[in-house]
Amino acid sequence: MPDAVLDTARNFLQSFIKPCRILVAVSGGSDSMGLLVALHSALAADERPGFSLAACTVDHALRPQSAREAEDVAAFCAALGIAHRTSRWVGAKPSTGIQAAARNKRYELLAEAAEALGADCIATGHTRDDQQETVAMRGARRKDDGRHDLEGEGQGGGGMAAAMLYGRRIWVLRPFLALGRAQIRSLLEARGVAWIDDPSNTNPAFERVRVRARIALSGGVPVPSWDGRQRAASSARAATLIEQRIRVHEALVAEISARDAGAMDDRDWRRALLAVASVLGGREHMPARATVQRLSQFLRSGEPGRMTAGRVVFDRRASGLYLYREARNLPVLAVGPGGQGLWDGRFTVKSGGPALTVAADASGGLWTQRLIDAGLPAGIAKRASAVAPGIAPTGAAGLAYGEAAAKVEYHIALYDTFLPGFDRIMADAVAVSFGRDRYPAPPVHDVLTEMEM
Template sequence: MSPEAVSPRQAIRQFLASLRNPARILVAISGGSDSTGLLLLLDEAVKAAPHLEISLCAATIDHALRAGSADEAREVETLCASHGIPHIVSTWQGEKPKTGIMAAAREVRYSLLAEAAEALNADLIVTGHTLDDQRETLRMREMRTEQLSSGIADAVLFDRRFWILRPLLFSTRADIRTFLRERGVRWIDDPSNEDVRYERVRMRRQISAEPATEMDIRAAWEERLALSSRAAEWLNCHFRLHGCLLGQVTADGLRQDRAVLDYSLGRLTAVFGGQQFVPGGTQLERLLSFAAGGRLGRMTLGRVVFDLRRDGLYLSRESRGIVPLVLQPGETGVWDGRFQARNGSTAPVAIEAAATHSASLKSLGSSPRTGTGEHHFGHLPKAAWKRAIASAPVLSVAGAPLFQELASGIDLTPYFAPFDRFLTRFDFIFADRLSAVFAMAPYAGLPLRSIDGKTI
């Protein structure tokens, strides 16, 4: 066992002791050694500590990508039934993409897990990620960027609804398999785990041949948490939001700590640009040099226009490249990575950028929720505000303005692309503060009462 590793039994005991209870846990189980070990370790520990008021249920996601996957799901179902654990099998239906299959499978997997959690009345989801997975991830990210990575997070909020926790992230696969062998339990070996077409498989083999120097993952996590907290305070003191469309960093805010600026401006760029990931190191270096240079002007980066004025830095979505979205009655979707819309009306509704449509149409600019009517913002630079309004969502039916009775059935709210689908606990403090700035509901809090023995 490596110096950083924790025995699987100890990891599960610590995890259960840290949970707020009563709690119902959904275990994501594929039938592989990691997830099978997770299920049985939890079952053993829960039955040994009934005072904790914790119950288990389980779900298997059949991606239907290879022959035999349905049979494997039935094997898992039998295992769960033998332990009295309620279990659901959810299958990925429909055609599969020709490219990006791993990323698409991940999206579908977590969506189906969330649906299973709702169906089984679970409070949280757990997955069987291990220390081996963490090492592979760190090495892959190390090869892509010089920026320090904190690797796989031990807790991630999915879709603002369910926390996904990883209790075995400091336990090794070898130790989990030893536990299973001692109990005489077999597991399923997924042949894709040996397919060298996948980067993770190649990295796994490389690490096995040349073990990497261990980094202090917990220390990296603490560093990220501290930075998120400082950035949240920076938001409070130095960031202003105008009509959910135009951001402003005060002139004094641009003179703050470089690490905080790097973190904050990177994430604000992703939010205003409607993109899942922050700009890369080189792009951020350009932005920070521009913001600190003192030369007034504009630059575009990550689909965001940055306008440096004497009173600070303004940022808004550039009006180009905004793709329309059509929602059928009852449908929900995300427009431009910036707004989530639900069509509660009886007609198909189109959402487009104001720059491409008549100003007479209903837009967020006249919404009572945001109050972005132009007469409220006469103190802002006209060009900056005009750009922001041009990127606003406009709603129409068959090219015509919405009637009031239809418009009232459309729910349109800000969406944070880097946070609202997958939010790590490292970024939680900053994201939650940003949610408050946008007058949005707070994110769901962690279902934990302690982390690493420290009360939260």
């Protein structure tokens, strides 16, 4: 079993397009310690020039022992000659949803550490055991809250991706997803390397611990609704459909022909349409199952009318289907001098100097004319203009886009924080539609075997 772990580490290094510096996320647990040891051993044995390792331990400061554990990891890294950084979660912790909050903070701190240590990517020690638990948890959530439709075509339709882009800036790689935890511990035992057992891993207050116990008791292996290659193939076709059938105007309106609007029996088309709709609504997730079913029924009918779903109006007319943000609950955003803020989950606004106020464009005249010039019906243009951002120096009379020095970019909430590698092609199509650059490509050759279990 130790040989299998080392072989996996060697294959991982060989998958890189070019040599780079890898930041290993090391908590001190067996999985991350095994990843660090295996990569260090593979580099020492193969003498691959250009590669180097760094390590980061995120101290969530949730247990009294965590600071000492981080010190132990730092000492272990020093003995191997690996640069190490401890990043501590400072500040108040939420009273609920602590594991989700800790996960978000962990990736934020890891990305900062990667930049500080000059790393090109991050590697984590997630294993096949973690993958099985994730599949089981996401499957249970789909049944409980309908977050994703019957075929699991939302963000969580399966397990973790072997590659994930965080924050549009750094790729997180999970090379051990095909390995079991027992295999990794065998390597550590053979090397005489100790690890830390986090007591939270046995605390039944946490969902993952309860799921782990159920899997062990049943002896069954959770199976994802579709594997990584199926997901990537679907995303590639959805990307083509976005490019061919959806026109996005001024990042405010999506236009679809009347012929294509009702093709909701096509899974890939449904994914394409829902992705664009979610982005127009500034949402991090696709609509829930019940909403998708109601929307599908409305679109299949072919009847003119309007339906609102996920903060987006689906406006069906004889000339086609038009999607735009509903004119409700639009916020007012204050941006400090030289600062930056996110308005309505859709537009990132960065001040070029003075303090700014961002709100729905009260006049809408400029936007309306642009949309009419693009060939949209006047009624659609007027409705969509009402949800455009208006930007002005704070305290100025009226708000009109372009009156203040500001850089404005569309924020794609669906993908800008966490982008699974198997959805990158579709995410690129969405980004281009909204006037954005494509997402950075991963540093490895093949990221399509993510969910092979």
